Amino acid sequence: MSEQNVKTTLSDAVDQVLTLVQAKGAHADVIANASESLSLKADQGDLSEHKVTAGQVIGVRVIKGDQVATSYSESLDSDSLASMVNAALTNASFTKADPDQKIRAEGQQIDSQDPTLFQADNTPIEDKIALALAMEQDVVNQPRATGAPYNGYGEQTQYQLLANTLGTRCYHRERSFSCYTAALLNHDGKQSMHLGASVSRRFADLDQAYATRLAYDTADALLEGGPVKTGQYAVVFEHNCLSELLGAFGSCFSGDAAKRGTNPWREKIGKPIADPALTITDIARIDGGMRSKAFDSEGFATTDTPLIENGILVGLLHNSATAHHFGVRHTTNAGRSPKGGLDVTSRHDLIGAGKQSGAEVHGGEYLELVSLQGVHSGANAISGDFSFGASGFLCRDGKRVRPVRGITVAGNFYTMLNEIDAIGNTVTPNYDGAFFAPRIRFARLSIAGE
Template sequence: MHDLSSLTAALLDAAGKAGAESADAIATSGASLSIEVRAGALEHAERSEGVDIGLRVLIGKRQACVSASDTSERTISEMAERAVAMARLAPEDPFIGLADPSQLATDVSADWLDLVETAPEPDPAMLQEAALAAEASALSHHGISQVESASAGFSNTAVHLAATNGFAGGYARSSHWLSTVAITGEGTGMERDYFGESRIYRGDLPSPEEVGRIAAERTLARAKPRKPKTGAYPVLYDERVASGLIGHLLQASNGSAVARGSSWLKDKLGEQILPAGLSITEDPRRVRVGGSKPFDAEGLPTRARQIVENGVLTGWTLDLATARKLGMDSTANAARGTSAPPSPTVSNIALTEGDQSRGDLIRDMGTGLLVTSLIGSSINATTGDYSRGASGFWIENGEIAYPVNELTIAGNLLEMLVSIRPANDARHWTSRVVPSLLVEGLTVAGD
């Protein structure tokens, strides 16, 4: 096992010797195993392990990033020399720079976040057994013609960051997953759907039998779909796709988009964009949730904040550079890989839930569309005009009438979001805690 802290220290030392004025370094390691079965037999098995390193050097207001998967002393030295040469030729950016030491996190431990299962990694045979059980469960349902895939796997990853401003810290996380894709019908009449979960602890996963059952039930419900009549209808985004709708808001409130002027929210700070009573909270410090972390990619301590409070947009998602461009303070949302500088990215978010179930919202719709799957995306970044391909179920008289597909839903995000009604069915163990969402008056294009 590589000592990631030693690698980042070596990168910083090499950068200084090569002539960098300041620098930060990142080292990541990971191991993963995935097993896929089909027709009762092993279809695919893959295991990977690796270490990657990245270095960013700064000379004045110029910077450059380099990365490698070779951790030898020679490679590290060559990386630093190449990065410094590149930085000297790079265009100036007045907003780049490391954090001031006074801004840095002082408690960098992630142990209390419970992001790693310390048990031995699962045996490949155990993963294959789980995938086979999920496949058998799906196939036991009458009408399921085949299982496209059933897979199980795990991964362990670690990251360590260090910079010449004195920051150093790292953390690790584990992930276990199980999923199934089932098919009903034959030829052009085939329909498919899926179910899967990912958790930090293997014991928190649903049973293989439940994974297979839900995949089968979802698939059978999609059999023999129709096209709905074109018109304006209420649309209910099922919980499994509703986070995508909120994701468009998160993208538009990202400091990078705002700084470029390419955001349909750029003039909406302090204005109401969701119904009163609804808030979007980011909390990077949720225990036992995969998106959690004690510090961001620039060494700043993470903290909970409101992106939207009581319907009002309260702030942007910022790293140091975008904060400087906008004359604000970083929200400690910097993220980065090994080959690029930091950029702002949200972690765990939660939307206020309602007090009605998804069934209650379906009843209240009367006639409309329940969306369970979305494909493609046409979003105008500056106006918020929205159009997406969709499939799901047609609602009549407040009940699910029949499955539908090959349709398009369209509207404007500013108008859509200010009218949403949330259900109470969010999954609280995910990093996107967003319930089913009812949106009034979208254009549905079918027949």
């Protein structure tokens, strides 16, 4: 189906929903999505999966008086849309009043045609299949590889139309490509596995060699690892690990969590909460970013949101409802899928560059952690306490001395942010283009080993 046909289909469905809502004397915003995806998986030299999927879903958030409810449909026919609207209105009559939620994006007209987010793709399917097969083959060809249990290629095209009863109408489209592999090694009763991946906006920009090299070289380097002595160590997290850890405590930046009373920083705006060298910003658009979008889930044009500046908490992420609740400016960070209610979401997390060189960040002895296990299950976002498994390397002056496995890392996230030895002067992205940061050396974390 052509993009124009998709856009027309979504537009017709959205218009019908808005007309039905207004006829009932209510206000609403509607999100309609259409997507197409391709998934290829390789196993033992054969293509084990070739899946092509396409789908559509529409969701409405209705507000009548101070009562709010949502409903969705995966069918866009008239009867299904009418049933969806009736269900939302019926549900709203039973919900608790929420005077903070209103339809506030009035007359916003944003038609995102950013060519960098949606690039033409004429790559033959044979080339994509060859890539999926090559991901596995490149790993198993390595001298100590036992196998490559997870290998594949994926692509997704998404279209979204958002509109409301105040005349707002916003359109977004994007396309992304990915490839991945996992290297498995077995040697003398020891086993090690690591994943490598690449994500891009164009098929030609996928870095197959990088993903394969990362998977195999890391698994190989970790194979002979064992625990270090129990104690406190300086720690440098690999980018994906630091992003994962920050995500486990992401509610500390959420205005919605603050409204619910579950954000421990809800009363700390304007106060120091981290090392004075630390700056964190939520970025709407950044070169290489994979979460760029011109509008949020209420239809407001997205902007950058400072969160921590020189160690001081300067604000939280807000949608219009949480901003109204606290009497502050909303930050255009509304998040809502067609199937869900209004929430708050981040886009690209950017930790600002520090003043230390790579040599200064990596001077002396420290642990470099490249794999974490059970981060979210081992993290208490309110207290800040965490405990999870990890693997990595004991390092000295930037060189890996020996691999480390079978350790448990414990500490307190909020304390950790105040105990930073060094922040590097070069910012780089993680693999999926959602997290941008320099290398950061945290002064001390508790390591349970031998």
